[in-house]
Amino acid sequence: GEIKKETGFSHSQITRLYSRFTSLDKGENGTLSREDFQRIPELAINPLGDRIINAFFPEGEDQVNFRGFMRTLAHFRPIEDNEKSKDQNGPEPLNSRSNKLHFAFRLYDLDKDDKISRDELLQVLRMMVGVNISDEQLGSIADRTIQEADQDGDSAISFAEFVKVLEKVDVEQKMSIRFLH
Amino acid sequence: MFLLLPFDSLVVNLLGISITVLFTLLLVFIIVPAIFGVSFGIRKVYMKTLLKIFQWATLRIERGAKEKNHPLYKPYINGIIAKEPTSLEEEIKEIRRSGSGKALDTPEFELSDVFYFCRKGIETIMDDEVTKRFSAEELESWNLLSRTNYNFQYISLRLTVLWGLGVLIRYCFLLPLRIALAFTGISLLVTGTTVVGYLPNGRCKEFLSRHVHLMCYRICVRALTAIITYHDRENRPRNGGICVANHTSPIDVIILASDGYYAMVGQIHGGLMGVIQRAMVKACPHVWFERSEVKDRHLVAKRLTEHVQDKSKLPILIFPEGTCINNTSVMMFKKGSFEIGATVYPVAIKYDPQFGDAFWNSSKYGMVTYLLRMMTSWAIVCSVWYLPPMTRQPEEDAVHFANRVKSAIARQGGLVDLLWDGGLKREKVKDAFKEEQQKLYSKMIVGNHEDRSRS
Secondary structure: OHHHHHHOOOHHHHHHHHHHHHHHOOOOOOEEOHHHHHOOHHHHOOOOHHHHHHHHOOOOOOOEEHHHHHHHHHOOOOOOHHHHOOOOOOOOOOOOHHHHHHHHHHHHOOOOOOEEOHHHHHHHHHHHHOOOOOHHHHHHHHHHHHHHHOOOOOOOEEHHHHHHHOOOOOHHHHOOOOEOO | OOOHHHHHHHHHHHHHHHHHHHHHHHHHHHHHHHHHOOOOOHHHHHHHHHHHHHHHHHHHHHHHHHHHOOOOOOOOOOOOEOOOOOOHHHHHHHHHHHHOOOOOOOOOOOHHHHHHHHHHHHHHHHOOOOHHHHOOOOOOOOOOOHHHOOOOOOOOHHHHHHHHHHHHHHHHHHHHHHHHHHHHHHHHHHHHHHHHHOOOOOHHHHHHHHHHHHHHHHHHHHHOOEEEEEEOHHHOOOOOOEEEEOOOOOHHHHHHHOOOOOEEEEEOOOHHHHHHHHHHHHHOOOEEEOHHHHOOHHHHHHHHHHHHHOOOOOOEEEOOOOOOOOOOEEOOOOHHHHOOOOOEEEEEEEEEOOOOOOOOOOOOOOHHHHHHHHHOOOOEEEEEEEOOOEOOOOOOOHHHHHHHHHHHHHHHHOOEEOOOOHHHHOOOOOHHHHHHHHHHHHHHHHOOHHHHOOO
């Protein structure tokens, strides 16, 4: 009931995801650990797999319960038409464009200081390309990216700058997962 | 207490009579046909009746749920989320296209690239192709076994009574019957093969050995109430060939061996299995390995090659997946058996999970628990397709050949053809796959080697 309100998933979707949660929970203690996620082969081969797994765990914790699981997944719910015109008084839904962008921003922002520094960008780039690109080349890519995005001259990308760079990207569609039912 | 005495002898008499009757029935209806390989068709009738009952039960549950306004949990076999089968390149290009009007052919990095990995990752968290193959398949209609019911609430009296009746029949009537049959089958196998082993080598021994094996496997088939439909029996494996099949449970062996005479390959176990294995090898040459020898791939390959090259020896039965998969997909075949160079006879086995799920989840159940579960299901229904033989083409390597055979089996059995290794059940995935993904992505941001000089 509460989860439905908070995340916006339908009852059957929640049931299905709960079934998925329990099947991943090998220890059967109602929470998932990082190892439980890493057991999914297709996730383990994703270059950003570890960053994504990290997004589920709140600061300093090693276990995520079902509610936390659903809250994170809720970011990827498609934006429905009837929600777009909702009143601005209520709290922003988890799957709003801004929250989706925030999720992606957090993947880059390793130390959670709300800024993507050159170092952080380099590290994430390194994760994505493995050993196939040299340090210098990667460095120049990072520099160029920051140069293009940085507007206040602090050699880092803040969330606002991040949003500006991606303002034309169809975030709603690219960061949404459609349910079959 | 003294009143019981006159009843005692009566009870004992009744017991004696019923046991005798039971055994005579057993003999007439089950063992004798097994010896001759004919069937009365009782099992088919049983299956049809059960199907009708299951359909009725499912309708009742649906009706009951509607009346009470309970949402019904329906398992979906095709996954719960919509996944697009696009490649890494296409997806990332799509994202960039919507983001900017820049020329798309120049390789470069965009902040939006991360969206692709992000979404893919979350998709696999919600629903992935691999981990669900290692647990039993979910059914769409209920088969009156509480182990498969997700909606089990008190729906109606009739349904509960039916279920209770089912429990009674399965545990008190079918189970003892099946155990008795299994016992008969196994002991006959052991004694029969040992006896045949004493005969001098020759046609007589071969003939007897063949029939002893077939007979005992047929009894075991009836012990599980397995209803098997064989297709294309003209493609059955011949001497000097290798028979490969998809693996769902140890019962696969019994199912295939009751229709053909094979040489088994495997590791020697202790206990009852070991006794059976040692007895079987006396009557005809099977290929059993000591535990230490199994690790030595060359030794294994050598012994298999020797066996295959001797045309008088039987076709070998191998399950190249290496582990039990839940019969919704076929996973990577280990290439060892495909390197030998013999003719391969693929066989597809598909179980109908309605009557009893044959999948052995070895991390959840041990062998004995598994067998008990099998014997307390309604029946094991499956179809076996013998596919036409395949040989390795001259330019083909073993891995490619293995994949070709795997696709043929998957196609015939209606299973999903996966490239993932069945060993992922227990082990972590190799880093090589991640490195592949990384390599692909690197190309997108710096282009191929020739382009490097430009930037």
